[in-house]
Amino acid sequence: MAKNELTNGMERNVLIGLLVLGVVGSVAGLMSSDRFWFSFLQNSIFVLTIALGAVLFVAFKSVSNAGWATVFRRVPEAMMAYVPIGGLLLLLVYFGRNTLYPWTNPAMETHGAGLELGFKHLWLSTPFFFARMVAFLAIWCGLIYGIRKASFQQDTDGSVEHTRLRKIYSSIFIVVFGITFSLASFDWIMSLEPMFYSTIFGFYMIAGTLTSSAAAITILVVWLKQRGYLPAVGDKHMHYLGQLVMGFATFWAYMWISQYLLIYYANLPEETIYYYRRTGTTGWFTVFIVNLFLNWVIPFMMLLPRQVKMNAKWMVAACTIALVGHWLDLYSMIFPAFFGSPMVGYVDIALLVGSIALFLLVFFRSLGAKGLVPRNDPYLEESVEHEHLEIVHSLKAGTATD
Amino acid sequence: MRATEPSEKTVRYTAAFFDNEHDLMAIAAEARLRGFEIQDVFSPYPIHGMDRAVGLERSRLGWIAFAAGALGLISAILLQVWTSAYDWPLNVGGKPFNSFPLFVPVMFELTVLFSGLISIGVLFMMNRLWIFSKKKIFEGVTDDHFVLVLKQRDASFDAEKAARLFKKYRAIKVMEGDKFV
Structure with missing residues (x-):
């Protein structure tokens, strides 16, 4: 049952059309392109991390008793709804494991000459790998279900108990996610080059996740606001979101340089090969530099002035750059190990467009199914600015709909 | 918080004390609307939105x-x-x-x-809080008092109107003085 029709028929048809395009492109790519599985992995993780970052956003907010984001909290909550679907999609990697992961090749076990995996074989075995993948996704989905359910139940009965419950789920999520997501990024991305290892890799991924999901939340909130929804979202919220995007982008840069520096200092062959592949050729070196600019330099410089953070157009521009940056970041983690030069083919475009369309379809369906504002949340008044209090009061009294 | 010109050093002022931030915020906004010149406000801790209520321009x-x-x-x-x-x-x-x-x-x-x-x-x-500062500190503003200081720069200062305003926002004490800084 849809409470709000957030998209009109045409927009929905466009999204469905793009999804179909993505599916057609994938099928064609599966038959003819050697890039398909890499692109599939990249784009699945790209959209999945945006959805997972939304859970972190809500969890941080809940654990720190932050009130400011309550008025648009349903946006990240609707983004979370993609995690089960994106997780199921990611499980399809099972069928591409032989293309993607060199360690699935039994020859690698016996080969000497620098291809010794050693004890990593215990960890990187096909059944264990996919058992972990299922377990991680199942744990995340379970906690997401708890967080969302408590939020929606509060709409009907108004009990403060749900806020407490969400806090408990959120605390568990943050701890569990920190560990499982690190392991997941080791598994899903780092093991593409099984000889390479970097212990900060998981944190580096979390930094990218946080930036891109804060950027996505900003873009979706601006879109909804311009459609006339979420009337109580004001300058304050845009300012804080801008600070978050800027802060997380800087955190990403910090992680980026930390990983780079240690490998640069130590100069161990099995580690430097990772950066050698990414800086050794002109093509990949360009991607390497552009990646740094898109993820940090440009968003950071753009978002420094306060006025920019309160300007919807500039914010959307900066956030789009950060999102493109996250996509390119994943691209430069996955592709250089297997391809001599960067290239974007129809498969990449189809998969990107298809995954985003699927994400948006799930997002709008989930967002429209419940109230756009958590009207009984005890933090709601605190989250809006003085001039918007009336809107909140009429929402609470039931004289206005979202 | 505001830089003051030297000429203001001998300006006569009226200071009103309040016991909570909401009254201070509200009276600052209303006093400005009614044409009073606000010299400064004092509070034991920073108050969100106070800069807007006092009409401060953006800090450099x-x-x-x-x-x-x-x-x-x-x-x-x-x-x-x-x-x-x-x-x-x-x-x-x-x-x-x-x-x-x-x-x-x-x-x-x-x-x-x-x-x-x-x-x-x-x-x-x-904000002239550096160590050689001779800034006057009102009693209790670092503890639990909230103070609004109005300038009495010219004849347009209406003491009665000010008194009514102080009463409306439950001022607990009003004092006058010279040489604010």
Whole structure:
């Protein structure tokens, strides 16, 4: 049952059309392109991390008793709804494991000459790998279900108990996610080059996740606001979101340089090969530099002035750059190990467009199914600015709909 | 918080004391609407939105912090390039003398350090809370009192109107004085 029709028929048809395009492109790519599985992995993780970052956003907010984001909290909550679907999609990697992961090749076990995996074989075995993948996704989905359910139940009965419950789920999520997501990024991305290892890799991924999901939340909130929804979202919220995007982008840069520096200092062959592949050729070196600019330099410089953070157009521009940056970041983690030069083919475009369309379809369906504002949340008044209090009061009294 | 011109040093003032931030915020906004000139407000802790209620213009401290950060960044680059590549080149781990990645941590640290220290210093100078300051502090404003100080610059200051306003917002004490600073 849809409470709000957030998209009109045409927009929905466009999204469905793009999804179909993505599916057609994938099928064609599966038959003819050697890039398909890499692109599939990249784009699945790209959209999945945006959805997972939304859970972190809500969890941080809940654990720190932050009130400011309550008025648009349903946006990240609707983004979370993609995690089960994106997780199921990611499980399809099972069928591409032989293309993607060199360690699935039994020859690698016996080969000497620098291809010794050693004890990593215990960890990187096909059944264990996919058992972990299922377990991680199942744990995340379970906690997401708890967080969302408590939020929606509060709409009907108004009990403060749900806020407490969400806090408990959120605390568990943050701890569990920190560990499982690190392991997941080791598994899903780092093991593409099984000889390479970097212990900060998981944190580096979390930094990218946080930036891109804060950027996505900003873009979706601006879109909804311009459609006339979420009337109580004001300058304050845009300012804080801008600070978050800027802060997380800087955190990403910090992680980026930390990983780079240690490998640069130590100069161990099995580690430097990772950066050698990414800086050794002109093509990949360009991607390497552009990646740094898109993820940090440009968003950071753009978002420094306060006025920019309160300007919807500039914010959307900066956030789009950060999102493109996250996509390119994943691209430069996955592709250089297997391809001599960067290239974007129809498969990449189809998969990107298809995954985003699927994400948006799930997002709008989930967002429209419940109230756009958590009207009984005890933090709601605190989250809006003085001039918007009336809107909140009429929402609470039931004289206005979202 | 506002820089005051020297001529204001002998201005007569009226100070009203309140016991909570909401009254102070409300009276500051209303006093401004009614044409009173606000000299300053005092509170034991920073109050969100107070700058807007008093009608403060945007602080220039952000630019100072930015300039200080840029200065720190440039100093860090110059310091490291000069020491490690020109003045006393040392071979560390076979890296080139001018290895930019190695300079990044110090660049970051000095940017933060300069930006933080200089802006806090300038902040204390701008709001005249630095150690040689002879600023008058009202009794209790560092504890539980909230004070609004109105200027009595010219004849247009209406003492009765002010008194009515103070009463409306439950002022607990009103005092007058000269030489605010």
